[in-house]
Amino acid sequence: MDQEGARLGAATENSRIIPMASVIRAVVITVSDACSRGERQDKSGESLVELLIEVGAEIVETKIVSDDLEPLAEQLRVLAGRGDINLIITTGGTGLGPRDNTPEATLRVIEREAPGLVEAMRMETLKNTPMSMISRGVCGICSATLIINLPGSPKAGREGFAVIKPVLGHAVALLGGDTHHAAQ
Amino acid sequence: MDQEGARLGAATENSRIIPMASVIRAVVITVSDACSRGERQDKSGESLVELLIEVGAEIVETKIVSDDLEPLAEQLRVLAGRGDINLIITTGGTGLGPRDNTPEATLRVIEREAPGLVEAMRMETLKNTPMSMISRGVCGICSATLIINLPGSPKAGREGFAVIKPVLGHAVALLGGDTHHAAQ
């Protein structure tokens, strides 16, 4: 399978960086009508894949989907339930527009919310631009998989990722039942 | 109609300030048992009307209502559904008291939450007073209308408005389906 190949390839490449127990096995989902129709290049998704690889994550899969709510929720549900993924990062669909459905799709599937990550993204990037406060991204856990909504622009996505980057490895380790809570 | 007159009057006065596409057409609702019974002057509502006019908003209507939950929810629902309003700002009823029902009334009518605006208000005004953390205000979208809960005191209302002021025009433009996401 392509997905399996990508995963193993990434594992081979990155397995020396962080211990196996806390390896981030990530899917990046670009949520954008324009990108899904091929009308715009998916720079945000590509940028997040690069940033995840830099922190030692395996990229299990990448997806580009439209802003439709129910198909996105179903996509998140299926991916979180697979068992070989512990992080799903979405980019796009977090604004105030009528087609911005990513937070609602995420809320439909998560069993437990983890608001601190998106709060921190908004509050830290507020130092760069007041526009960060209109991002409606949510974060939570579905089937031991952490789902985090990042904004859609490549710049806002990179800035948001920089905020959550220091805790991703630890977060993923905790999901798996590692109860050593470190400094938290 | 009085409402129509007020709207057109404000439009004539302010239409040069911001482009028509993103004109803020606002209702200010003061939620206060004391003000609704005429026992206290509505300084918060008056102050917010002034601040909105300063940023070029049309004031479509102002209302003073009691802290009763269900009538307030119904009021918000009707106003958001009218189609000629894109912003409802409430002041009051966001505290911890038994009659502070504004967040619950708002949560009943919004289809999508936009937590970043109230988070930013609380976190920025926390620099002035720790009391900002007990404001329970919420923000969200109902029928393409943004509803924002501001605290009840004139000072806290003004300070909260100053935080969200830079994004109001852009937020209202996005609600209407303008998908150009600027720096967000």
Next chain:
Amino acid sequence: MDQEGARLGAATENSRIIPMASVIRAVVITVSDACSRGERQDKSGESLVELLIEVGAEIVETKIVSDDLEPLAEQLRVLAGRGDINLIITTGGTGLGPRDNTPEATLRVIEREAPGLVEAMRMETLKNTPMSMISRGVCGICSATLIINLPGSPKAGREGFAVIKPVLGHAVALLGGDTHHAAQ
């Protein structure tokens, strides 16, 4: 009764510090599988009891419970409904692990959320450690009792308490229907 004795004892000791109207009558609940089985000392709970006494609170009761969700929710419901308590502080169970159920237990019993206190805890302690953003603690009101989730580590608990400490007395006074909103 032991509980009554503890309450009266604390009242005698602390009643000179803050006026009767806003006396904090608190229960501290340590949520920890290990502590509830006696495998670990409850340093967090002990530390919070000390900090509460320092601000003049009466400690009505302390409890150590497991991470089981439904029993914890029932415990919170019963305590909030008793009428002689206006503050419940929990410590533990706010992380991302499969047994971290405290926020969900709290969400099941609160009638109204007060997100500002936990937002402020996360954002202020973010200056000390990025790990603060993975705390999922919630805060809200059940039967005129404020319930606040603090993290489980003694250090994070103390740091979180320091953030909310300035508003606890005022918050508890408001719960009781004191509608004088001070600077809020």
